[in-house]
Amino acid sequence: MRGVLLMLVLVLVLVLGACASQRPDAHLIEDVRSGQFGYARSYLRHSPSRGAFTDLAHLALVNLADGMGEESERVFNDLYDLLRLRGVNAGSRLAAVVLHEGVKVYRGEPFEQAMLYAAIAIQKAVMGDFDNTRAAAIGALELLDEFDDLRYARPADAAGGGHPYAVQDTGFALGYMLAGLGALGMGREEEARDYFLRGAELREGLGEVGRVLLEGGADGLLIIDYGLGPRKVAAGRSGEVEAFVARTPSDARRVRVGSDFWAAAEDVNELAALYAWDDLRGVRGAKAAIGDVLVTGGAVVTATGDNDTETLIGLGLIGLGLLSRASAAADTRQIEILPQRVYLVPIRLADLRGPLTIEVEGDPGSRLVLPMVRSRREGEHLRVMYVRLLSGAGAPEWATSGQIRYVGDASEPALPDLPYILGGRDVRTPTARVMRDYHAAGLDSTLTSNDMRELYRSEGIRIGVDGTGGNFGRHVLEGGNWLFTPAVESTGFVRLFAGAHPPHEPRSKAVRDLIRTLRERIDTHEGGGS
Amino acid sequence: MASRVAMWALAACAMALGTAGGCAGGPSTTRLEGEDLVAFSERAAQSLASSDAISGRGPDDAPWVIAMRLPRNLSHDVIPEGERWFVMERLKDSLAMSRLARERGLVFVIDRERAVSAGDVEDGDPAGFRGRRPTHVLEGEFRSIERRSGEHRTDAYAFVLSLRDLANGAVVWSDSFVIKRGAHGRAWD
Numbered sequence: 001m002r003g004v005l006l007m008l009v010l011v012l013v014l015v016l017g018a019c020a021s022q023r024p025d026a027h028l029i030e031d032v033r034s035g036q037f038g039y040a041r042s043y044l045r046h047s048p049s050r051g052a053f054t055d056l057a058h059l060a061l062v063n064l065a066d067g068m069g070e071e072s073e074r075v076f077n078d079l080y081d082l083l084r085l086r087g088v089n090a091g092s093r094l095a096a097v098v099l100h101e102g103v104k105v106y107r108g109e110p111f112e113q114a115m116l117y118a119a120i121a122i123q124k125a126v127m128g129d130f131d132n133t134r135a136a137a138i139g140a141l142e143l144l145d146e147f148d149d150l151r152y153a154r155p156a157d158a159a160g161g162g163h164p165y166a167v168q169d170t171g172f173a174l175g176y177m178l179a180g181l182g183a184l185g186m187g188r189e190e191e192a193r194d195y196f197l198r199g200a201e202l203r204e205g206l207g208e209v210g211r212v213l214l215e216g217g218a219d220g221l222l223i224i225d226y227g228l229g230p231r232k233v234a235a236g237r238s239g240e241v242e243a244f245v246a247r248t249p250s251d252a253r254r255v256r257v258g259s260d261f262w263a264a265a266e267d268v269n270e271l272a273a274l275y276a277w278d279d280l281r282g283v284r285g286a287k288a289a290i291g292d293v294l295v296t297g298g299a300v301v302t303a304t305g306d307n308d309t310e311t312l313i314g315l316g317l318i319g320l321g322l323l324s325r326a327s328a329a330a331d332t333r334q335i336e337i338l339p340q341r342v343y344l345v346p347i348r349l350a351d352l353r354g355p356l357t358i359e360v361e362g363d364p365g366s367r368l369v370l371p372m373v374r375s376r377r378e379g380e381h382l383r384v385m386y387v388r389l390l391s392g393a394g395a396p397e398w399a400t401s402g403q404i405r406y407v408g409d410a411s412e413p414a415l416p417d418l419p420y421i422l423g424g425r426d427v428r429t430p431t432a433r434v435m436r437d438y439h440a441a442g443l444d445s446t447l448t449s450n451d452m453r454e455l456y457r458s459e460g461i462r463i464g465v466d467g468t469g470g471n472f473g474r475h476v477l478e479g480g481n482w483l484f485t486p487a488v489e490s491t492g493f494v495r496l497f498a499g500a501h502p503p504h505e506p507r508s509k510a511v512r513d514l515i516r517t518l519r520e521r522i523d524t525h526e527g528g529g530s
Numbered sequence: 531m532a533s534r535v536a537m538w539a540l541a542a543c544a545m546a547l548g549t550a551g552g553c554a555g556g557p558s559t560t561r562l563e564g565e566d567l568v569a570f571s572e573r574a575a576q577s578l579a580s581s582d583a584i585s586g587r588g589p590d591d592a593p594w595v596i597a598m599r600l601p602r603n604l605s606h607d608v609i610p611e612g613e614r615w616f617v618m619e620r621l622k623d624s625l626a627m628s629r630l631a632r633e634r635g636l637v638f639v640i641d642r643e644r645a646v647s648a649g650d651v652e653d654g655d656p657a658g659f660r661g662r663r664p665t666h667v668l669e670g671e672f673r674s675i676e677r678r679s680g681e682h683r684t685d686a687y688a689f690v691l692s693l694r695d696l697a698n699g700a701v702v703w704s705d706s707f708v709i710k711r712g713a714h715g716r717a718w719d
Contacts, residue, residue: 073610077608077610080608081559081561084559084560084561084607084717085557085558085559086557086558086559086560086681086683086713086714086715086716086717087556087557087558087681087713087714087715087716088557088715088719089716089719090557090714090715090716090719091556104719107718107719108718109718110718113717113718120608124608129610129611131602131603131604131609132603132608132609132610134603135603135605135606135607135608135609136608138606139606139608142606142676142717143717143718146678146683146717146718147717147718149678150680150681150716186602186604277718277719279719
């Protein structure tokens, strides 16, 4: 009987303990740290869910870093829908107090929500949708403003501080800058100036960013994420204290873009210190203390008990104490792959010549060389680009090669080449024009773009990611089943198109036969020519 | 006895937790929803159809070719381009499909590919409007204001539309339509 009781208690303790903690997802974190966003996306598709909100947030951040933000708009819009919900956990507050915080739907700490709003704003800006850049960034500012109103009992709508537009009173410099960027993109300069001013009040270096953008000194803005945001841990004897530990330490290191240096626009370690929501800390502390008392009392009763009943009561008290302590552990669920800092770098696109090197001071492993940066499109006043830098170990060869090794939809081949699946380096979407290049490279001239699409189908490769809602797998260059071209100025593009990949391994008889025919033709041609 | 007390205690806890959950209500949002966009387009169509600018026209008047622009989003809600076009296309369809368009000599055109600025319309390629040079432009704008009180938030959205004569820049019709959305609860929890 005692054994059964003890087992029951232990099982309950373990269950509550599991609710309490979320182990760091080492796989996801390592993929993101090393820039392997294609693998990260594949991993997310097949790993167990961490809740709808966390899953969407991770997928959005990975796709944005992979240069596929525009193609994943649905992910960002769905995430925005969730962010704008109110009262999600209103019905579970009491249960969270009595049982454990794990009963609540996890929807991020306020600083995580603000950073996700910022990610949505960036995704819209990269698309050139400045109306919604502004709206999403204002969403972040309103959230934090409201959060401060409630926790500091500030009167709502009392903020403003002499700012006609940037009326929200927060410590989120990036939010103000993105709201200003959106306003500027919409042609609302006065509003943009006001938001930029607010940003500069929080971070001195941002004054220059706003000035350059407002005075037309730049027609491009490079948004750079670096490092990993803080890890949430359960500290204290029973894990009852929610704390954040820096994974990438805060410091004043600047980013070098070309020959210019720029200070960070946001530090997520600092943001976490400002905007974490730990309303149950007192409850958890009380539960831990009660647990200690019950365990001690139970131990005394068990040790001094004269009969089985008293021993059982003692064991019961110990069990209750352990349960109370287990339920006191802080909820360590979190968005695992937020950056530690964000840089905003104005750029004159017309002045760029050749590859563009980006590197955070003191971290050669962060070096990323963009082989090409497109100029503005017609009618485009301001172009926004986004990269997520690597961190930690030395930069991989693909990150620093600075040369485009494969041809995608964003570039033209210097010389006609064969499709990658047939032994070449071309991964463009097959069209009549692309087929002419393939024919010039030696492909049978009777082969049409439809035939080429059929070959991709026979290989199990899907062309484009339309209709996937941002939930697609790895590129064919990485051994996956998808053909797409990320935004040219993204880390994803550099990894795919500036890296060296092993040759494609044919999966279908049709492709194997075609490769054999091509080889025979080349051998004959070379033999005839020698 | 002890087990009976424990049972009652558990039942009380369950009732308390259940009641707390039930009283709280579900999540809510102040975002614009699909039905709001439909309502905007329908109200705008009614207003435009009954306006002096339109009702005074006859079938023999020179046709108005009305270019419809993508509405700007000055609200604090993310409204994807597709949804903004949805409002304009619904508006166009409800007007263009009616007898009113024929009787009043109205032609509506939408060009998704180009940014239809006034300058573009005058100097641009008419083929962008399927060969019809616009005489008017219909411009829309979403605006919003938000108010908070404790954990309650209300957003008032206005859809502002104006019809402008491209020959002289005069606004021949304008109207605005308001929808309010309220939601309760913490935004961050």
